[in-house]
Amino acid sequence: MLKLLRELPPVHQIQEALLKEDRGRELPYNLLKQLIQEEVNNLREALIKETYTGKARDRHGFQAEIIASIKEKMASMKLNNLIPVINATGVVLHTNLGRARLSEAAIDHMTKVAKSYSTLEYNLSEGKRGSRHSIVEEAVCKATGAESAMIVNNNAAAVFLILSALAKEKEVVVSRGELVEIGGSFRVSSIMEESGARLKEVGTTNKTHAADYEQAVSDETAMFMKVHRSNFAIVGFTSEVEREQLASIAKKQQVIFYEDLGSGALYDFRKNGIGEEPTVQETLSAGADLVSFSGDKLLGGPQAGLIAGKKELVDRLKKHQLARVLRVDKFTLAALEATLWEQLYENETNIPTIRDITVKAEEIRQRANQFKVQLEKKCSHYKVEVEASFSQVGGGTMPAVELPTYVIAIRTDKYRVNELEEKLRLSEQPIIMRIKEDKLVIDLRTVTTVEEAVILSELANIHD
Numbered sequence: 001m002l003k004l005l006r007e008l009p010p011v012h013q014i015q016e017a018l019l020k021e022d023r024g025r026e027l028p029y030n031l032l033k034q035l036i037q038e039e040v041n042n043l044r045e046a047l048i049k050e051t052y053t054g055k056a057r058d059r060h061g062f063q064a065e066i067i068a069s070i071k072e073k074m075a076s077m078k079l080n081n082l083i084p085v086i087n088a089t090g091v092v093l094h095t096n097l098g099r100a101r102l103s104e105a106a107i108d109h110m111t112k113v114a115k116s117y118s119t120l121e122y123n124l125s126e127g128k129r130g131s132r133h134s135i136v137e138e139a140v141c142k143a144t145g146a147e148s149a150m151i152v153n154n155n156a157a158a159v160f161l162i163l164s165a166l167a168k169e170k171e172v173v174v175s176r177g178e179l180v181e182i183g184g185s186f187r188v189s190s191i192m193e194e195s196g197a198r199l200k201e202v203g204t205t206n207k208t209h210a211a212d213y214e215q216a217v218s219d220e221t222a223m224f225m226k227v228h229r230s231n232f233a234i235v236g237f238t239s240e241v242e243r244e245q246l247a248s249i250a251k252k253q254q255v256i257f258y259e260d261l262g263s264g265a266l267y268d269f270r271k272n273g274i275g276e277e278p279t280v281q282e283t284l285s286a287g288a289d290l291v292s293f294s295g296d297k298l299l300g301g302p303q304a305g306l307i308a309g310k311k312e313l314v315d316r317l318k319k320h321q322l323a324r325v326l327r328v329d330k331f332t333l334a335a336l337e338a339t340l341w342e343q344l345y346e347n348e349t350n351i352p353t354i355r356d357i358t359v360k361a362e363e364i365r366q367r368a369n370q371f372k373v374q375l376e377k378k379c380s381h382y383k384v385e386v387e388a389s390f391s392q393v394g395g396g397t398m399p400a401v402e403l404p405t406y407v408i409a410i411r412t413d414k415y416r417v418n419e420l421e422e423k424l425r426l427s428e429q430p431i432i433m434r435i436k437e438d439k440l441v442i443d444l445r446t447v448t449t450v451e452e453a454v455i456l457s458e459l460a461n462i463h464d
């Protein structure tokens with residue numbers, strides 16, 4: 001194979017060949033050169049390591065091989081890697097698909113702020129420097145009843161900041177039933193270790209009592225931390241200490257009571273008979289000194305970590321060096337601000353996450369039936385059924401909740417179900433859906449009417 005090294009064509013020769021065909025002009029000169037160089041380097045390395053599996057044995061063969069591979073790369077280079085997809089899985093907060101979709105108001109506000117200069121750190125009435133912390137603080141306080149609030153990059157960052165700023169080299173008491181790992185990358189015990197705070201575990205996996213917390217307190221204790229279990233539930237013989245009681249022990253012992261709420265709902269989903277998630281407002285009024293939660297879970301906003309609670313504590317967080325490291329950009333603040341005002345004005349159904357979670361099964365059933373009629377009219381090859389099923393909230397939120405829904409189950413004799421799934425997944429506007437047995441399953445809960453039309457026409461195209 002080493003002998004073949006001599007047959008590798010020089011970069012300029014390949015570039016000239018591509019330029020002659022006009023294909024070479026689709027990319028800027030230097031970018032094309034770089035691509036060719038990488039390709040030649042890869043081939044050289046494969047030859048040296050004797051891992052080359054291609055068929056080329058002379059200069060001409062190598063050149064043809066390199067050009068074919070460059071053309072393939074050029075086709076995919078024009079595409080962005082982050083592209084919109086249609087989520088037909090019915091999982092509302094689909095972590096892999098970007099969690100919450102934003103409301104029109106949030107998108108609009110974000111676009112406006114992106115196009116212009118803004119009051120990001122400018123106080124208009126005084127005509128001088130302002131603070132980005134104050135932009136959504138008022139809205140968060142109004143929505144949660146907190147004295148003070150601040151925003152960081154995500155909830156994991158909020159947890160890290162709170163532990164670093166308020167409990168470094170001190171002990172943080174956590175129930176063993178709450179030492180969770182969320183989404184494979186957020187582990188309470190690890191983040192605690194990174195922050196410099198020391199974990200003091202109390203109780204057992206299923207039961208933790210007030211006395212466990214009381215006995216754990218020493219001169220070293222900075223904080224009681226309560227963590228939302230998020231993506232799992234403990235059932236059977238369980239016992240945990242009520243918030244009010246934990247708050248009163250914390251107060252008596254003069255330690256901070258902080259709760260990591262995870263999803264942190266501002267909207268009370270229990271009103272719709274969904275789940276048992278207490279609102280952020282309730283948690284704070286039950287006596288938590290500080291809470292933190294995500295912006296893109298049940299709030300339905302952008303990725304962010306919201307911190308709310310006692311002014312004295314939030315002030316300490318704002319002054320900490322990490323606050324600068326973990327700060328959010330103007331787009332996040334714009335989207336978050338608009339989302340919070342939608343909640344405050346009780347226009348929650350303008351927020352896609354809240355609308356999709358609370359939509360009635362009957363409404364989905366009617367849409368599914370119409371979809372079936374239209375698909376059968378467009379394309380008689382499909383066997384379509386509407387079936388009762390369940391959707392999930394997702395995002396590690398309300399894991400025990402099953403939202404009743406109706407799904408469209410599709411089959412065809414022309415393709416196997418995984419071929420059909422792949423065709424739709426790789427279509428121009430990718431459609432992500434579930435497979436159940438030999439059927440493709442579409443849950444319209446997370447699909448807009450515009451997207452519904454796209455799915456219909458893609459399905460029809462496949463059979464043409």
Ligand SMILES: *Cc1c(COP(=O)(O)O)cnc(C)c1O
Nearest residue numbers: 154155156228230261262263294
């Ligand atoms: C989701 C979650 C986090 C992480 O929040 P991000 O916003 O994804 O960083 C932390 N704690 C709990 C309890 C969670 O549910």
